[in-house]
Each structure stands twice: as structure tokens, then as C-alpha cells.
Amino acid sequence: MRYVSTRGQAPSLGFEDTMLTGLARDGGLYVPETVPVLSEGDIATLAGLSYEEVAQRIMWPFVSEAFAEDEFAEMIARAYAGFGHAARAPLVQLGPNHHLLELFHGPTLAFKDFAMQLIGQMFEHVLTRRGDRVTIVGATSGDTGSAAIEAFRGLDAVDVFILYPHGRVSEVQRRQMTTPSEANVHALALTGHFDDCQARVKDMFNDFPFRDRVGLAGVNSINFARVLAQVVYYFTSAVSLGAPHRPVSFTVPTGNFGDVFAGHIAKRMGLPIEKLVVATNQNDILHRCLTTGEYRPGTVTPSISPSMDIQVSSNFERALHLAYGGDGAAIAQLMDELKGGGFTVSQGALQALREVYVSGRVSEEETSETIQTALAQTGELLCPHSAVGVKVAEALLGATPMVTLATAHPAKFPDAVEAATGVRPALPPRMADLFERDERITRVENDLAAVEAVIDERRAA
Numbered sequence: 001m002r003y004v005s006t007r008g009q010a011p012s013l014g015f016e017d018t019m020l021t022g023l024a025r026d027g028g029l030y031v032p033e034t035v036p037v038l039s040e041g042d043i044a045t046l047a048g049l050s051y052e053e054v055a056q057r058i059m060w061p062f063v064s065e066a067f068a069e070d071e072f073a074e075m076i077a078r079a080y081a082g083f084g085h086a087a088r089a090p091l092v093q094l095g096p097n098h099h100l101l102e103l104f105h106g107p108t109l110a111f112k113d114f115a116m117q118l119i120g121q122m123f124e125h126v127l128t129r130r131g132d133r134v135t136i137v138g139a140t141s142g143d144t145g146s147a148a149i150e151a152f153r154g155l156d157a158v159d160v161f162i163l164y165p166h167g168r169v170s171e172v173q174r175r176q177m178t179t180p181s182e183a184n185v186h187a188l189a190l191t192g193h194f195d196d197c198q199a200r201v202k203d204m205f206n207d208f209p210f211r212d213r214v215g216l217a218g219v220n221s222i223n224f225a226r227v228l229a230q231v232v233y234y235f236t237s238a239v240s241l242g243a244p245h246r247p248v249s250f251t252v253p254t255g256n257f258g259d260v261f262a263g264h265i266a267k268r269m270g271l272p273i274e275k276l277v278v279a280t281n282q283n284d285i286l287h288r289c290l291t292t293g294e295y296r297p298g299t300v301t302p303s304i305s306p307s308m309d310i311q312v313s314s315n316f317e318r319a320l321h322l323a324y325g326g327d328g329a330a331i332a333q334l335m336d337e338l339k340g341g342g343f344t345v346s347q348g349a350l351q352a353l354r355e356v357y358v359s360g361r362v363s364e365e366e367t368s369e370t371i372q373t374a375l376a377q378t379g380e381l382l383c384p385h386s387a388v389g390v391k392v393a394e395a396l397l398g399a400t401p402m403v404t405l406a407t408a409h410p411a412k413f414p415d416a417v418e419a420a421t422g423v424r425p426a427l428p429p430r431m432a433d434l435f436e437r438d439e440r441i442t443r444v445e446n447d448l449a450a451v452e453a454v455i456d457e458r459r460a461a
């Protein structure tokens with residue numbers, strides 16, 4: 001399988017190079033040239049399989065050029081062995097036709113672990129085989145960074161630098177990033193918000209001398225391998241609710257659009273997904289765009305669901321690429337307009353987007369109320385991001401089963417959860433001493449040269 005850039009000007013790559021390359025050299029994101037389609041019969045045979053077995057079957061056509069089948073199965077087994085739930089991604093019922101997909105049983109308590117634990121295995125395998133080293137840079141609003149540091153800490157072939165917005169992640173998230181003591185992982189607190197962190201990461205990829213000198217790689221959802229691993233739980237959950245014989249809808253708390261785009265890939269692979277619902281907090285650019293066709297980022301406003309405090313949503317470019325029929329020149333033009341403040345999606349593309357996605361926006365008050373009522377009515381303690389999803393989903397419940405993705409554990413956001421419910425969620429025992437561990441924090445200004453200088457200095461040390 002070949003992967004092509006959304007902007008059409010970079011060379012097509014196989015899976016291994018796509019994974020190691022990160023951002024395409026024309027600034028675009030890699031997407032599979034064609035998506036394999038499973039028959040109803042193929043999907044039906046997934047019923048009753050373990051999470052790992054489904055993962056192997058779904059991802060294999062995308063990665064088969066890079067690994068032997070048994071090697072890949074071993075990587076999957078190692079990736080999910082540390083999860084705290086035998087089902088890996090269990091479904092719990094919230095109400096008639098409403099189900100919650102708990103994606104927070106991995107080592108850092110957020111859905112990011114599903115992809116990051118596997119990518120850690122794949123990077124290690126490929127880099128060992130090549131005898132190569134890379135420098136991973138990542139931007140985080142809290143969860144990607146902790147998952148990446150956990151997945152790559154202590155690996156010889158990798159240095160990891162994570163930019164997070166200073167003062168804008170929860171204390172648990174920050175400590176997950178700043179307390180690991182391994183010399184190859186570095187948490188950099190940038191003066192700014194998540195969009196600044198992501199912009200500097202993309203700047204580093206576009207600085208070719210720096211990129212080539214340090215062997216830059218990315219583990220944000222820039223990296224298609226991240227998106228791919230997230231396709232799997234759409235299949236496991238839909239099949240357990242009756243797919244392929246019954247359609248299912250999904251509501252996805254959304255920021256950078258990677259998770260919901262994984263659902264789009266699942267749909268293109270033949271999974272009968274009726275609607276993909278994009279749920280946003282007050283940073284609602286995606287809801288505004290899907291409603292009006294105008295994509296104009298505003299200022300990021302801090303919220304109680306900080307991981308979704310994003311205005312420039314990286315993977316929306318992939319959805320636009322599909323909506324514009326794979327026209328790379330059109331996407332390059334839109335992204336140029338974005339530098340000048342924003343763009344208007346064409347009527348045809350907007351219609352194509354609306355055939356797949358619907359959206360909703362949730363206020364801070366509604367998020368708190370939803371955490372409170374979900375606990376009272378169902379006994380489920382939601383994190384604020386999952387609550388955004390539940391609130392949007394509730395307005396759309398109908399005959400088709402709805403699955404809302406619970407993207408993080410409530411204990412990552414104890415202040416917001418306690419303020420809403422009076423209950424302070426406890427961290428799992430293995431993290432009980434998180435608040436006693438020493439932190440290593442490096443402050444950095446929102447400036448490309450300053451960030452690159454820190455990376456150069458740390459790599460040389």
C-alpha cells in the first residue's frame with residue numbers, strides 16, 4: 001500500500017517510511033492512496049475475537065509491507081499487555097441505545113495509549129532493523145505527550161521532546177510528562193497554547209536542514225500510524241453491537257480530529273457507521289465549520305476539557321482531502337488561505353463532509369452538569385472530555401445504537417470532576433505516588449529558534 005500527501009506534492013511512501021517521516025515534505029499529511037474494503041462476511045468474522053486479534057486483521061493490509069505477520073502480532077500483544085482491562089476497550093451501557101466506549105484503561109489513562117503503545121513497538125522494531133536513530137518531537141494539550149513519553153521512555157534509538165502549553169494542562173497530565181527520569185525524554189513547557197506548540201512542531205518539520213540533521217520524526221496524529229491504530233476500536237465496539245448487520249453511530253470528543261477521522265477510515269473500510277458526531281467544547285471551530293462552511297480559527301479559550309482546547313485542527317486536512325476528492329492542489333490552496341486567517345469550504349465539499357459528520361458544541365456549564373447527571377443516573381464518573389461527548393450524543397439518540405467515546409480517565413482531571421460531583425477520583429494504585437515524584441520542567445519561549453536550540457543542546461548532552 002502507498003501513502004500520499006494531502007497536498008499532492010510530496011513523494012508517495014510505503015508504511016514504514018510514512019511512519020518514520022511524520023509530516024510530508026510539502027507540509028501535508030500522509031493518507032493511504034486507497035483504503036481496503038472489508039466485506040460483510042469479513043466483518044462478521046470479527047465477532048468473538050480478542051481485541052488483539054481484531055487489531056491484527058484490521059491493520060494488517062495497511063502495514064503488511066513493513067512487517068512479517070507473526071512479528072506484527074507480537075508487537076500488538078506487547079502493546080496491549082499492560083492495559084488494565086481484559087477487553088482493552090470495554091463498552092458500558094449508559095441508557096437505551098447509548099453506550100460508552102471506555103478508552104482509558106491504558107498506562108497513561110487516555111485513548112492515546114491505544115496507538116502510542118503500538119507505535120513505540122513499531123518504531124523500536126524498525127529502527128533496530130535499520131540501525132537508525134530518530135528525534136521525536138510532539139505537541140500536546142496533555143494526553144499525547146504523556147502517552148508518548150510512556151511509550152518511548154528508555155528506548156536507545158529515540159530522543160523524545162514534547163511541547164506542552166505552560167499552565168494549560170492538568171497537574172496529573174503535567175506530572176505524567178515531567179516525572180519520568182529517563183534521559184531520552186524531555187517535557188518542554190512552552191509559553192503559549194496548544195496551537196502554538198503544534199505550529200512550532202510543524203515549523204520544525206518544514207525546517208529541512210534541522211529536520212534532516214536531527215532525524216526528525218513525529219508521533220502526533222500527523223503520523224498516519226496513530227490514526228490507524230485508533231481504527232480498531234470502532235470495529236470491536238460496532239461488532240459487539242451487531243455490525244455488520246446493524247449500523248452504529250459514534251460520538252467523538254474532538255480537538256485535533258485524529259480520533260474521529262479514524263472512524264471515517266473505519267467507515268470507508270465498510271463498517272456500517274451511520275453518523276460520526278464531532279463533539280466540541282467552547283473551542284468550537286469544527287462545529288462552526290461543519291455548520292457554516294467557514295473555517296476561521298479564533299483564540300483558544302481555556303476550558304475544563306483542556307485536551308480539546310484546540311482551534312487549528314490538524315487532521316481536518318485529511319477529511320478535507322477526502323471531501324475534495326483527493327485534489328491536493330485544492331487542499332494546498334486552502335492551507336495557504338489558513339495562514340491568512342481562514343477559508344471557506346466549497347459547497348460540494350461541505351456536502352461531502354456532512355454526509356459523514358454531524359457536530360455539536362457544549363458549554364462549560366453543560367459539561368459540569370453532564371458529569372453530575374451521568375454519575376447520579378448511571379454511576380459512571382466521566383472525565384470532562386467524555387462528558388462533552390455524552391452531552392452531544394444525548395441530543396441525537398434514536399433507533400441506531402450510539403457509542404460515545406470516553407477518551408480519558410476522570411482521575412486525570414480531578415479538579416473539574418470534584419467541582420461537578422463532590423467526588424475526587426483516585427488515580428490507580430500504580431500511580432498513587434505521582435504527586436511525590438520529582439519533576440523536570442524546561443521552560444521555552446514560543447519561538448522556533450529557541451525550541452530548536454534546546455533540542456540541539458539536549459541531544460548533544
Ligand SMILES: Cc1ncc(COP(=O)(O)O)c(C=O)c1O
Pocket residue numbers: 110142143144221253254255256257258259260307308385386407408
Ligand atoms: C481526553 C481527550 N479527549 C479528546 C481529545 C480529542 O481527540 P482528537 O485530537 O483526536 O480530536 C483529546 C486530544 O487529542 C484528548 O486528549
Ligand SMILES: N[C@@H](CCOP(=O)(O)O)C(=O)O
Pocket residue numbers: 139140141142143144145219220221222255256258307308314
Ligand atoms: N489532545 C491532544 C492534542 C494532540 O493531538 P494528536 O492526536 O494530534 O496527538 C493531546 O492530548 O495532546
